[in-house]
Amino acid sequence: MAELKFPSPHEAEKIPGTEGWERMYPYHYQFSTTNPDRKAYEEGMFWFYDGLHYPEPMYPFDIIWDEAWFLALSQYNQRIFIVPPAMGIDHRIHNGYIYITPLPVPDPTDIPKRAELFMKRAGYYYQNWDKLHDNWVEKMQGIIKELGDLEIPGLPEVEEEKVVTEGLGISTGYRLLNAYDKLIDLGILCWQYHFEFLNLGYAAYVFFVDFCQKAFPDIPLQKITQMVAGIDVIIYRPDEELKKLAKLAIELGVEDIAMNGTAEHVLKSMEGSANGKKWLEAFQAAREPWFYVSTGTGWYHHDRCWNDDLDVPIDALRIYLEKLKKGDNIDRPTQQVIAERDRLAAGYRELMTTDADRQTFDQMLGQARTVFPYVENHLFYVEHWFHSLFWNKIREVSKTLVEYKFIKDIEDVWYLSRSEIKEALWDVVTSWATGSNARGPLVWPQEVEWRKGVMEKFRQWSPPDAMGTVPETITEPFTIVLWGITSDSMTQWARLKSVAEGDLTRIIGFPGSPGIVEGPVRVCRTVKEIGELRDGEILVAPTTSPSWAPAFQKIKAAITDVGGVMCHAAIVCREYGLPAVVGTGSATSRLKTGQKIRVDGAKGEIEILP
Amino acid sequence: MDVSRYLIPFEACDLTMISRVGGKCASLGELLRAQIPVPPGFAITTDSYSRFLEENGLTDKVQERLKGLDVSMLDEIHTASDEIRAWIESGTISEPLEDIFAENYRVLSRRCRTPALPVAVRSSATAEDLPDASFAGQQDTYLWIRGVDDLLDRICKCWSSLFTPRAISYRIKNKFDHAQVLISVAVQKMVRSFTAGVMFTINPATGDRATVVIDSNWGYGESVVSGEVTPDQIHVNKITMEVSKKTISKKVMYYTTDPHTDQVVKIELDAERQESQSLLDSEAIELAKLAKIIERHYGKPMDIEWATEKSLPYKGDIYIVQSRPETVWSQKEVKPVVEPKASAIEHIMAGLIKGKKIT
Numbered sequence: 001m002a003e004l005k006f007p008s009p010h011e012a013e014k015i016p017g018t019e020g021w022e023r024m025y026p027y028h029y030q031f032s033t034t035n036p037d038r039k040a041y042e043e044g045m046f047w048f049y050d051g052l053h054y055p056e057p058m059y060p061f062d063i064i065w066d067e068a069w070f071l072a073l074s075q076y077n078q079r080i081f082i083v084p085p086a087m088g089i090d091h092r093i094h095n096g097y098i099y100i101t102p103l104p105v106p107d108p109t110d111i112p113k114r115a116e117l118f119m120k121r122a123g124y125y126y127q128n129w130d131k132l133h134d135n136w137v138e139k140m141q142g143i144i145k146e147l148g149d150l151e152i153p154g155l156p157e158v159e160e161e162k163v164v165t166e167g168l169g170i171s172t173g174y175r176l177l178n179a180y181d182k183l184i185d186l187g188i189l190c191w192q193y194h195f196e197f198l199n200l201g202y203a204a205y206v207f208f209v210d211f212c213q214k215a216f217p218d219i220p221l222q223k224i225t226q227m228v229a230g231i232d233v234i235i236y237r238p239d240e241e242l243k244k245l246a247k248l249a250i251e252l253g254v255e256d257i258a259m260n261g262t263a264e265h266v267l268k269s270m271e272g273s274a275n276g277k278k279w280l281e282a283f284q285a286a287r288e289p290w291f292y293v294s295t296g297t298g299w300y301h302h303d304r305c306w307n308d309d310l311d312v313p314i315d316a317l318r319i320y321l322e323k324l325k326k327g328d329n330i331d332r333p334t335q336q337v338i339a340e341r342d343r344l345a346a347g348y349r350e351l352m353t354t355d356a357d358r359q360t361f362d363q364m365l366g367q368a369r370t371v372f373p374y375v376e377n378h379l380f381y382v383e384h385w386f387h388s389l390f391w392n393k394i395r396e397v398s399k400t401l402v403e404y405k406f407i408k409d410i411e412d413v414w415y416l417s418r419s420e421i422k423e424a425l426w427d428v429v430t431s432w433a434t435g436s437n438a439r440g441p442l443v444w445p446q447e448v449e450w451r452k453g454v455m456e457k458f459r460q461w462s463p464p465d466a467m468g469t470v471p472e473t474i475t476e477p478f479t480i481v482l483w484g485i486t487s488d489s490m491t492q493w494a495r496l497k498s499v500a501e502g503d504l505t506r507i508i509g510f511p512g513s514p515g516i517v518e519g520p521v522r523v524c525r526t527v528k529e530i531g532e533l534r535d536g537e538i539l540v541a542p543t544t545s546p547s548w549a550p551a552f553q554k555i556k557a558a559i560t561d562v563g564g565v566m567c568h569a570a571i572v573c574r575e576y577g578l579p580a581v582v583g584t585g586s587a588t589s590r591l592k593t594g595q596k597i598r599v600d601g602a603k604g605e606i607e608i609l610p
Numbered sequence: 611m612d613v614s615r616y617l618i619p620f621e622a623c624d625l626t627m628i629s630r631v632g633g634k635c636a637s638l639g640e641l642l643r644a645q646i647p648v649p650p651g652f653a654i655t656t657d658s659y660s661r662f663l664e665e666n667g668l669t670d671k672v673q674e675r676l677k678g679l680d681v682s683m684l685d686e687i688h689t690a691s692d693e694i695r696a697w698i699e700s701g702t703i704s705e706p707l708e709d710i711f712a713e714n715y716r717v718l719s720r721r722c723r724t725p726a727l728p729v730a731v732r733s734s735a736t737a738e739d740l741p742d743a744s745f746a747g748q749q750d751t752y753l754w755i756r757g758v759d760d761l762l763d764r765i766c767k768c769w770s771s772l773f774t775p776r777a778i779s780y781r782i783k784n785k786f787d788h789a790q791v792l793i794s795v796a797v798q799k800m801v802r803s804f805t806a807g808v809m810f811t812i813n814p815a816t817g818d819r820a821t822v823v824i825d826s827n828w829g830y831g832e833s834v835v836s837g838e839v840t841p842d843q844i845h846v847n848k849i850t851m852e853v854s855k856k857t858i859s860k861k862v863m864y865y866t867t868d869p870h871t872d873q874v875v876k877i878e879l880d881a882e883r884q885e886s887q888s889l890l891d892s893e894a895i896e897l898a899k900l901a902k903i904i905e906r907h908y909g910k911p912m913d914i915e916w917a918t919e920k921s922l923p924y925k926g927d928i929y930i931v932q933s934r935p936e937t938v939w940s941q942k943e944v945k946p947v948v949e950p951k952a953s954a955i956e957h958i959m960a961g962l963i964k965g966k967k968i969t
Contacts, residue, residue, distance in 0.1 A: 084963050115959055126955050204954065207961035214947045217816035218845070218854065347849030351819045356946035360957060367954035514852070602854070 009042050009467040012094050018454045021096065024060040024417065026067065029093040047092060047099035048466040051585070053299055055542060055562045057096030057458035059414040060451065061394070061421070062300055064184070065387075066091060066098055068191035076195050081125075082117040083199070096458035099467060125200055129370050132197075136374075139193055140381045144289075147186050147389050152179050152396035154403075155432045173429035176400065180425055183393050184418055187386075194382045201371035208368040211360060215352055220602070222514060222574060227345045227365060229575075230373040231338060234380040235568065238293040238306070239549030241286040242313060243330050245279070246320035254279050255321050263310035289385050293547045295527040297562075298383030301414050305388035306547055315531045316550035323553060330553065337575055376571075380546070397421065404428050406440035407448055415451040416444070504608075507587055509559070511604035512570030512580030518609065519556045521595045523588055527551075538599060540591050544569040552576055557599040559587045559606060573601070581606055616658040617710050620651050620798075630655045632734025632794035637933050644907040646900055646930050650721060651729065651798030652714055656736060658707055659769050659793055666701035672773070673789050681783050684775075691775045698770035703762050711765070712758045718799065726756045728800040728867075730931070733768040736792050753830060753874045754800055754867050761797065768795045801929050802867065803917035805888045806831030807841055810936055811848075811901045812911035817939050819911065821854065822846045822898040826889040828879060829864035831915050831931070838876075839863060842888050846898035853891045860884050893918060896928055904933055911936040 007013075009031040022030050033039045058066070074088025087103040105111060125132060153172045162168065205228065212224045249255040252275040258266055267283070270276035287307055295312060296303025306313040323330050345365060352358050398413035406424055407413060416424065424440050431438035522537040524530050530551040533539065539555045541548070543562045549572065552558070556578065558569045563582040573580035579601030581587075587606065591597065596609040614622075623631050623639025631639075635653035642648050663669045675690050703711070719727035733750040750771040752764040771777070772793045781788055807826035812819050825841035827833045834841045839862060845855035861884055868875045889897075897916055905912050915932040951957050 084959065086962070111963060115963065118962075119955065119959060122958075123955050126958075203958050203962060207958050210961055211948060211957070216818045216820045218813055218818035218821045218847075220854065223847075223850070344849055348820060351848065353819070353944045354946045356950040357948070359950055360946070360948055363951075363954040364957055367958070 006046075006466045006468060006470070007464060009047055009092065009094065009099070010039065012464070012467060013461075015095055015457050015461055018095070018457050021454050021458075024096075024415075024451055024454070025058065025063055025093050026417070029063075029091060031092050031094060042092070043468060045090070045101040045103075045468050046466060046471050047101045047468045049463045050098045050100050051463075051465075052562060052564065052583075053297070054098050056300070057455055058093060058098060059301065059455070060417040061414045063093075063098075064187060064418050065191065065299060068188050069195065071188075072191045072195040073199065076199050081122045081200065082114045083122075083203075084111045084115040084118050094467070095461055095463065096455065097463040101468070104471070104473075122200055122203075125197070126204070126367065126370075129197075133374060136193060136196060137381075140190070140386075143186055143190055143193075144381070144386055144389065147183070147386065147393065150179060150182060150186070150393060152176070152183070152393060154400060155429070171433065173433050176397075176429060177422075177425055180397055180422060183390070183397070184422075187390055190382055190386050190390075194378060197371070197374045198378060201375040204364075204367045204371045205375065208364040211364050212348070215357060215361070216348060219348070220511070220514070222511065222570075223344055223348075225571075226341055226574060227348075228368040228372045229337070229341060229571070230369075230376055231334060233373055233376045235376050235546050235571070236332060236549070237380070238290040238313075238546050239316075240332070241290045242317050242550065243320055245283055245286060246317055246324055246330070248282055249279055249317075249321060250324055252276075252279050255325070258314070258321060259318055263314040266314055267310070292385040292388045293380065294384045294388055294545055295547045296545060297543055298379075298387040298545070301391045301394070301411075303387075303545075304391075305384065307388070308392070309528075312527055312547065315528070316547070318531075319550040319553060333575065384546070397425070400425075400428060401440075401444075404431070404438055404440065406438070406444045408445060412448045415448045415455075506608070507559075507581075507584050507590055507606040509581040509584035509587070509604045509606070510564055511602055512558070512560075512563070512567070512582040513573035513578060514602040515557070515577070515579035516598065516600045516602075517556045517579055518596065518598045521591045521593055521597055522555075523591060523593045524551070525588060538597060540587050541569070542588050543567065544572075552578065557581075557601065559584060559591070559599065561585055561588050611706055611710075613710055616655055616661070616707060617714055618653045618655060619714075620648065620653065620796075623653055629736050629792075630657070630794065632656075632736045632796070633934065634732060634734035634932060635794055635796045636734075638796065638798070640907060641904065641930055641933060644903055646904060647928060649799040649801050649929050649931060650718060651796060652718070653734065654711065654765060654795040654797065656792035656794050658710075659795075661707060662701060662703060662766075662769065663698075665704045665707075666697070668697055668701065669789075671697070676778065676788050679778070679782060681779050687775045687778050691773050691778055694773040695770040698773070699763075699766050701766060703766070708758075708762065711762065715758060715761055715797070718797075722799050728754045728756050728802075729761065730796075730798050730800050731755050731761065731764040731768060732796045732798070733771050734794040734796045736794060751832070753832065753865075754872070756872065765795050765797075769793055798931065801917040801919050801931065803830055804828070804920045805893075806915075806917035806931075807834040807889070809897055809901055809914050809916060810911065811905040811914070812936055812939050813845065814936070814938060817942075820848050822848055822901045824889065824894050824897055827861050827864055828883060828888050829866040829877075830874070831917055832865050833861075833863060833876075835915065844889060844891070844894040846894055848898065848902055851895055851898060853894060856887070856891075858885060858887050861888065889918070893928065900928065900930060904930070908933075908935065911940045913937070 010033050031042055070089070070091045077083045078087045085105050087105055090101050090103060092099045105114065153175050155172055155176065159171060208228065209221065209224050212219050249258050254270065254273065254276050257269045257276060260266070267280065270280040291306035291313060294303045294305045320330050349358055349361055352361060394413060395410050398407070398410045401407050401413060401424060402410055406428065413421065424444065427438045427440045519536055519538045521540050522533050523540045524533065525542060527548050530548060533551055533554045535554050536556050537554070538557045538559065539551055540559045543560050544558065545568050552572050558573050558578060558580045560567065560569045560582045561584055563569060567582050570580050570582050579599045581599055581601060581604050584606070598607040598609055618631055620635060620638045621642055623635045624643065625636050625640055628636045631653035638648050663672065672694055675694055679687055679690060719725060731752040750768050752767065755761055755764050772791065781791060805826050805828055807824065808831065809822055809824040811822055813821040813823050822845070824844045824846065825834050826844070827839050827841045833839045840859040841861065842859055843857045844853055846852070847854045861879055863876055863878050865874055865876055867873065901912070901914060904914060913934050913936045914930060917929050917931055919927050919929065948957070951960065
């Protein structure tokens, strides 16, 4: 891999017209050359672009989750579980794109000491997984409730009388500042919990993969994930709820009402009959919490959930109603999935040559199956349920900023960082308290306009895959599983580049699910467009999430811009036996609806047919 | 006369009989026992060979001729080989033996409903060094042999292959007694193969035991066995029975039977077939099913020669024509791929400490 060279982070390209962009992000995220030690450190590390989470440049507010996991992941590695060879993951930003680097333990003689601690601490978690996990679910539900209950007050002209009669001694100005602090604090706390199990989960998984590949050098990664994949995982739950609602509508004879008009119209029409009301009741019950499923990954504020736009689940419901009316089966092939998972595990186990290996296989597979449901389920709690609520609470804060003319639109708030919002709120409440004019309206509107322009320039630019110096080994479990940084993927990167430059008829991605099919393309940039899908088309999307599930009933194959072998599209396609090529980087921009293509899911290649 | 002393149908052969029918015939018998489709045929036993030597006064004469040779005497070994092989190939198969061979050949022809049935005649070695295929005569194969006269002629040629210079040197080097090493001959119905080749029940390149690797070319399998073409290669996953990898190569030639001369010929492939897939995916999967049965029967990775016969392009019958233990991976010491440990967490920690190499 010696031929792989990446630019120095200090010589990375600058984009004309974006000068000063650094102020949009935390100061410690900047690559800098002013101090020789820091410069040498940054040059010596391997910084790779986290395209898995951030297919587009960072909004100044949305970087909150990056900061949250910067802290959370690193602390679990380095300060809580003491992963023997791996410290935390350091973060930087360049032209709006996040670069990260795993830090190895510098002195190998420290490793045995760390191993002892890790054995004890991680061992405790592995051994008490189920109990601790139940506790985790309780904690998460607790903070989600707290978040939901959190009131973001608007500023009154005159405080209510009870402030006096009850001797409260505080104003709404204070309560607004306090609510904002609480909101941000809950967000950071949620991400503390997010990583409580995740790294241990990935470690169990990655070394099961490692063992399988040693025992069977040809084994595809897809087969290994099939062996550990959970059955009753939450990722399928929102979709299952829709299927139930579709069946119920037919049972109650209200399916024709569900087929017509907007979601608002449907819900109103349902009120008109006893059976309609019954269905409506089931519908409302399903919304909490399953309709908090995001239509994107949940990492960006613009990833709205079903509850934000009920037209999305109603459109999806119609796909199921049509299928049911045709007499099609819409149930998940659960029995086949279980049978296949058992057949694979038994088949590979039998082919091992020694009983010692069979023992290792049983141990590792057992552990991987214990941890895997968490790896799959935490996304719903954190990225979907919590985030969806959180973004909307920030929109409530934004209302006040709009009201006081700090910004023109509620959606402008994302161009301020979370500490800038806090300062702006101080500006708001002090001017409100004083009755004077705030300075905000003179500062933020033009700053937001400028930032929008900068972000647009960032969007037009392609970030390099990596910067700095390639190391010999990677020991950080996340880096391996999530970003797949191995010699194979490094070769893949080189290949992606060379193909992208030369061959216009081929697109290369990661193999998500095996199989070869040909068919017409349907580009869906958002989940709202899945209603346009026709049977037998190949879905091309930026990424998919559980809210896209109904689309998989119609398509022949799926292609995404973002994601690895563990992404939603890959998991669902494996379950339904459809080919998938994921992480192509550019399929939505290079493919056009109607184009004929061939998808090879095992190779991870797409060919544009003449 | 006791026919079974001199000739044994494949159905009656098994691995306990290697000293009489050789490894190849014993293995074909085993395959039949495992319900594998093997073209019918029979083994000409080592007793036939011994009797032939005796009747032609060659038993002692051959031993005398080899006395005093050592491995360094290359020229002498060559001259001795030439002489001995000429004696054997010009010997006469006595009437009682000829009757047995001819009668069984007639019965085989009738069974296959083909007068003067085309057969493949191959030597079947009995020596101690099996499964290492390097021994004398392993490579001796005569294809598309028709009629008793040609059959008898090729039987003598197979017998004489016991005395190639390489075989003689090998025995001297390993201190085997020339007189104790005997040879059998396999006579097998010739499959008029449309596509043929070899397959391994393990990936010989990686040692992956869940992969069946199939090499194929048009026509007879000899073009693949001899390495004269780069064959197509198809990998089948033994557990899911899916084609997991496929490499279509440019195949420049193939072996087939010329209908005018009734001889096996080597022909250049027409351009279109050179780069088209010589074995259907569905056939590869059928072959892999057989590979699994064979491997299970033997309890070790196997190296298998196969052929498909077809009159229509989409339907064919698959045959296994030979099978032997795979020689590279099956001789490696069987040991765990990772050191066993008390628990999953110890494995995880060992893995963490080692990390992943990326360069």
